[in-house]
Amino acid sequence: MKLITAIIKPYRLDEVKTALQEIGVHGLTATEASGYGRQRGHTEVYRGAEYQVDLVPKVRIEVVVDDADADPVIDAIVKAARTGKIGDGKVWALPVETVVRVRTGERGPDAL
Amino acid sequence: MSLAAQGIDTGDTAWLLAATALVLLMTPGLALFYGGMVRTKSVLNMLMMSFVSIALVTVVWLAAGYSLAFGDDTFGGLIGDLKHAGMSGLGPDSVHGTVPTLLFATFQLTFAIITAALISGAIADRAKFGAWLVFVPVWALLVYVPVAHWVWGPGGWVLNKLGALDFAGGLPVEITSGASGLALALVLGPRLGFKKDAMRPHNLPMVVLGAGLLWFGWFGFNAGSALGANGLAAAAFLNTLAAGCTGLLGWLFVEQKRDGHPTTLGAASGAVAGLVAITPSCGSVSLLGALVVGLAAGVVCSYAVGWKFKLNYDDSLDVVGVHLVGGVIGTLLIGVFAVKEMTGGTEGLLYGGGLAQLGKQLVAVVAVGAYAFLVTYGIGKLIDKVLGFRADEEHEHTGLDLTVHAETAYDHGVLGHGAPVGASSVIPSAPSDQKAKTQA
Numbered sequence: 115m116k117l118i119t120a121i122i123k124p125y126r127l128d129e130v131k132t133a134l135q136e137i138g139v140h141g142l143t144a145t146e147a148s149g150y151g152r153q154r155g156h157t158e159v160y161r162g163a164e165y166q167v168d169l170v171p172k173v174r175i176e177v178v179v180d181d182a183d184a185d186p187v188i189d190a191i192v193k194a195a196r197t198g199k200i201g202d203g204k205v206w207a208l209p210v211e212t213v214v215r216v217r218t219g220e221r222g223p224d225a226l
Numbered sequence: 227m228s229l230a231a232q233g234i235d236t237g238d239t240a241w242l243l244a245a246t247a248l249v250l251l252m253t254p255g256l257a258l259f260y261g262g263m264v265r266t267k268s269v270l271n272m273l274m275m276s277f278v279s280i281a282l283v284t285v286v287w288l289a290a291g292y293s294l295a296f297g298d299d300t301f302g303g304l305i306g307d308l309k310h311a312g313m314s315g316l317g318p319d320s321v322h323g324t325v326p327t328l329l330f331a332t333f334q335l336t337f338a339i340i341t342a343a344l345i346s347g348a349i350a351d352r353a354k355f356g357a358w359l360v361f362v363p364v365w366a367l368l369v370y371v372p373v374a375h376w377v378w379g380p381g382g383w384v385l386n387k388l389g390a391l392d393f394a395g396g397l398p399v400e401i402t403s404g405a406s407g408l409a410l411a412l413v414l415g416p417r418l419g420f421k422k423d424a425m426r427p428h429n430l431p432m433v434v435l436g437a438g439l440l441w442f443g444w445f446g447f448n449a450g451s452a453l454g455a456n457g458l459a460a461a462a463f464l465n466t467l468a469a470g471c472t473g474l475l476g477w478l479f480v481e482q483k484r485d486g487h488p489t490t491l492g493a494a495s496g497a498v499a500g501l502v503a504i505t506p507s508c509g510s511v512s513l514l515g516a517l518v519v520g521l522a523a524g525v526v527c528s529y530a531v532g533w534k535f536k537l538n539y540d541d542s543l544d545v546v547g548v549h550l551v552g553g554v555i556g557t558l559l560i561g562v563f564a565v566k567e568m569t570g571g572t573e574g575l576l577y578g579g580g581l582a583q584l585g586k587q588l589v590a591v592v593a594v595g596a597y598a599f600l601v602t603y604g605i606g607k608l609i610d611k612v613l614g615f616r617a618d619e620e621h622e623h624t625g626l627d628l629t630v631h632a633e634t635a636y637d638h639g640v641l642g643h644g645a646p647v648g649a650s651s652v653i654p655s656a657p658s659d660q661k662a663k664t665q666a
Binding site (some may be wrong): 144158159160161163164165166167 | 424426427481483485487489491492495528529531535544547567
């Protein structure tokens, strides 16, 4: 199993959710996040005083899927989140040792 | 203003009752204007500094302030007497011009309240609340009251001996609050992280709401200062609207040219700057003059707010940049734009009056500014020595809302779904339960 984590632009969340549903992924966790990559935030001006805001608002999406589904899921996220502009985000995958469904106690891929 | 009793005029009285309520509304408006500009962690403290000023100034004004400001002159134009301390000798039948004296005293009280509240913007985020509670009444008696007497009191030297003009309070309200704000900012020193951390306004819609309420109340402030429902009130009303508009546009013009963006905070600040500048001059200048006064304030004040970064004093919410600078512009420009149709004789430089009136305005500005700065600096230093004026470093870091008032303004949720984990574990209990627990 793989944990796929994606950091995306907040306004692409709906597109990513739809894309994942279309390929049969029914659950995900979304978290508000902030950070910066190459674009280094933005500038705000208050009464002429400039403030460099480093951390840009982002959404962090986490999905756990079976090994075979990892690549299609990553592709779907990337396709749905891409705008072609700087700050589109990153997606990465990590191995997952075990998953337990809290309600039933099922373990492994059955719990997904 | 004539002090000769002419009997109560119901029209004048009705208008002044309304105007008094309008001016009182300015202080909660100011609380929102200032409250939106501070960070989330001390917005309640900022609101409280304005709100509590209503109570503090009212008490000292009724006890002695009104009498000392508007009682008979005792020291050659410097201060009034204590004949009306505790409002003694004044009843429903007492008349000031064509309005009840008690109403006139209340109208003037609302000016004293907002002036004290204005100062708090210079010391946002870092003043001990207890020290502020001591400062406000002492300051009202030692700074506001004498200046009000000089400018408006019977025998006050600025109006009667010098001949400078100030219709609605450029000297007692704007210049006094601005100079006092600068003095207190110097006594307390800059906020932790000044010039390093981003201290951006936490709620700009609140700032605009506050500026809107200020503008609404300002009609009572300026047009009410005619002390009657008459043509002069109408002219002051229109001048107030005009100057607020050109102030707003002037500030936005500077921002667009300098920073590339017209900002919301700039629009609110520019309107206030224009209103500040027209306060002394609304009863002396023509509509053309008002338009220029507002524009000048909008443009100059938008540059003046940057002074604190260059000169290294932390006037947090720009009391100096907006109120002192705007007040000076408006008071001085009377000497340029005064027209005899408004003043009843005095003319400014532009209308053939020469430099005489401008000189008188300048003397008044320097005298009032210097007096307010020096006395406030002294009061501030004394309070700092005895009680400490500056909040503890830890309190300032944590925010004064939590450390002083045991409250926070907002409950921030996660993804809009309610309270963060942990907050829900606090079970509210009735005050009596709390007390029982503490005693047990």
